[in-house]
Amino acid sequence: MRMIEPGYLGNPMERLDGSAKVTGTALYAFEHPVENPTYLHAVQATVALGRVVSMKTELAEALQGVVAVITVFDTPRLADTEDRELSVLQDPAVHFRGQFIGAVIAETPETARHAAGLVQVEYDELPHDSELRADRDDLYAPEDVNGFAADTTDGDVESAFVAADVTIDQTYTTPLEHNNPMEPHACIAIWEDDAKGGRACVTLYDSTQGVHVVRETLAPMFGLELEQMRVVAPHVGGGFGSKGSPHAHNVLAILAARRTAGRPVKFALTRQQMFAIVGYRTSTIQHLRLGANTHGLLTAMSHDVIEQTSKIKEYAEQTAVATRIMYATPNRSTSHRVAALDVAVPFWMRAPGETPGMYAVEVAMDELAVACGLDPIELRVRNEPEVDPESGKPWSGRNLIDCMYAGAERFGWKDRSRRDGRRPVRGGLSPDGNWMVGTGMAAATYPAMTNPGSKARIVFGADRIYTVQIGAADIGTGTWTALTQIAADALECHIEEVRLQIGDTTFPFATVAGGSAGISSWGSTIVAAARQFRAEHSATPLAGVETTTETPENPDEDVYSMHSFGAHFVEARVHRETGEIRIPRMLGAFSIGRAINAKTLRSQLIGGMTMGLSMALHEESFRDNRFGHVMTHDLASYHISTNADVQDIEAFWLDETDAHVNPMGSRGAGEIGIVGAAAAVVNAIYDATGVRVRDLPVTADKVL
Ligand code: MOS
Numbered sequence: 001m002r003m004i005e006p007g008y009l010g011n012p013m014e015r016l017d018g019s020a021k022v023t024g025t026a027l028y029a030f031e032h033p034v035e036n037p038t039y040l041h042a043v044q045a046t047v048a049l050g051r052v053v054s055m056k057t058e059l060a061e062a063l064q065g066v067v068a069v070i071t072v073f074d075t076p077r078l079a080d081t082e083d084r085e086l087s088v089l090q091d092p093a094v095h096f097r098g099q100f101i102g103a104v105i106a107e108t109p110e111t112a113r114h115a116a117g118l119v120q121v122e123y124d125e126l127p128h129d130s131e132l133r134a135d136r137d138d139l140y141a142p143e144d145v146n147g148f149a150a151d152t153t154d155g156d157v158e159s160a161f162v163a164a165d166v167t168i169d170q171t172y173t174t175p176l177e178h179n180n181p182m183e184p185h186a187c188i189a190i191w192e193d194d195a196k197g198g199r200a201c202v203t204l205y206d207s208t209q210g211v212h213v214v215r216e217t218l219a220p221m222f223g224l225e226l227e228q229m230r231v232v233a234p235h236v237g238g239g240f241g242s243k244g245s246p247h248a249h250n251v252l253a254i255l256a257a258r259r260t261a262g263r264p265v266k267f268a269l270t271r272q273q274m275f276a277i278v279g280y281r282t283s284t285i286q287h288l289r290l291g292a293n294t295h296g297l298l299t300a301m302s303h304d305v306i307e308q309t310s311k312i313k314e315y316a317e318q319t320a321v322a323t324r325i326m327y328a329t330p331n332r333s334t335s336h337r338v339a340a341l342d343v344a345v346p347f348w349m350r351a352p353g354e355t356p357g358m359y360a361v362e363v364a365m366d367e368l369a370v371a372c373g374l375d376p377i378e379l380r381v382r383n384e385p386e387v388d389p390e391s392g393k394p395w396s397g398r399n400l401i402d403c404m405y406a407g408a409e410r411f412g413w414k415d416r417s418r419r420d421g422r423r424p425v426r427g428g429l430s431p432d433g434n435w436m437v438g439t440g441m442a443a444a445t446y447p448a449m450t451n452p453g454s455k456a457r458i459v460f461g462a463d464r465i466y467t468v469q470i471g472a473a474d475i476g477t478g479t480w481t482a483l484t485q486i487a488a489d490a491l492e493c494h495i496e497e498v499r500l501q502i503g504d505t506t507f508p509f510a511t512v513a514g515g516s517a518g519i520s521s522w523g524s525t526i527v528a529a530a531r532q533f534r535a536e537h538s539a540t541p542l543a544g545v546e547t548t549t550e551t552p553e554n555p556d557e558d559v560y561s562m563h564s565f566g567a568h569f570v571e572a573r574v575h576r577e578t579g580e581i582r583i584p585r586m587l588g589a590f591s592i593g594r595a596i597n598a599k600t601l602r603s604q605l606i607g608g609m610t611m612g613l614s615m616a617l618h619e620e621s622f623r624d625n626r627f628g629h630v631m632t633h634d635l636a637s638y639h640i641s642t643n644a645d646v647q648d649i650e651a652f653w654l655d656e657t658d659a660h661v662n663p664m665g666s667r668g669a670g671e672i673g674i675v676g677a678a679a680a681v682v683n684a685i686y687d688a689t690g691v692r693v694r695d696l697p698v699t700a701d702k703v704l
Pocket of ligand 1: 513
């Protein structure tokens, strides 16, 4: 791998889009100025399964300011209805509660919302089934889990488990969780019938993690060629995976725009609607078995997962995949079983798979450390695999031990081992005697992926500026800044000479901002384009020259196993009388290759850790299985950690460069911060109280 010489790489540069954001001039999806807009509000099913028999729209249509009402009975067919999550209003069948069955287009958002409530709907209701339980008799093995094998077996777990000196055999559960980016899912759709030589043309201002992904998914559904559709998203107020694919609201907006004869349609989901429409993290029931000898060496490890999907579209998550590479053991098995329910389709939520899966693994490892009488760091060090246990490949850089030692040093972990053993609780008491205090740690991992297929164009202008175009996304992570730094270093020019252009399908194809692969994928592409540009046009190019190239293949991908690692350290305080839980300190030490931008990187890591804290203590969606809907569908009832919950939080990373992953040497850091964080919180609470909570979230009632 030929690396680029770091000049701007690693700098804690201010966000280039920062002042536009804080002064309110950065345009988000709903805010793009369009002429004469209309507003859309959806009508949603109030049954979980069945069929719409009739929809009376007269009252809604009579309301002043209503442009049109569309329903399952009068919506033209889509060209492609294979995706049953996206193919809205195509027939009267209802597959989950909250599904779109109609919409009102009006002159104001208030009118649209009011009119949507006036549509009278009759249903033939069928009994639904929305409850995930381990004893269901219809659990099945999916063909794959997000592209990975559903089941793996190495050695003989059963015999090794029976023969083990020390065993852990426990079930861990995680609840449904919902993505809540600050900017709700929103879009503006414009359908112009005769825009391009008599052909239809659709413009979609969207809040998305990938403009090209949206276009490639939606254009064929409307029978459009790619060039008949443009998707624009210069700024996105968070996504966390839920904006990694278009959802039904995008289709509904375009359907409405086709109806309004050229008038733009503005559509913002309400926070409540997001809980039914834009995906969520599956709940999980995870059975973990660890077998070890008296020295804490793992001899057996099994991880069997039960999770859910929707009957209309399979999304099976890779919950136990990290277990296949995390620790050394001669006998290992993993499995995934799925229940298809009458519910909305689950989807990505920050580190899908690794987040719930590593929660269970890392709490089980803590239980094993206690059972073996070993420090949890020492237990992990003893079970460190030399090579990737699954593929047998060498690591491109597995520095978990360094993360644990460096994190322990900074956290002050060694104070933990100096306990006198005479305290009423394992950890200790606060000076005022009211709080039980403990510390815990957990490990983290996330794969380093580079998605193939992106293209970048570099144009040298008469103004002596290099315009770098790639249809990438900045979902608040810092892409605008990081890619500009990469481009300047790759072109070996001053950063002021680079003008980055992203967030528009007008620019060359780019892969989605997901899987922590955005900067690695787009950065690799920009570096390749810069090198080709220099080769073709030299260091002193003529004005007007340009170069376009694609993500190069990385031969090292066949040779090395590429993953990031990390270690979380947490201090927990639990009130002796009330069970109130406080987390005064969180520290994360990470191995993520080279930092591209030290400032935005730190934000990603502490953001992930905060989301892990939130998962540990707060986040839980309740589905009322009598009616099939999620009751906790707003920020008053779906709790997310806020400033008052987050106290001293710190993240740092090893000073390293991964020479195999990409020319920047960086492995991506959007997701690893959440992986393992909840386990560290649970392990610290155990240390404080002696109560081992296995079912998230940890609430006061569970520790009293
Ligand atoms: Mo991330 S959940 O892969 O968008």
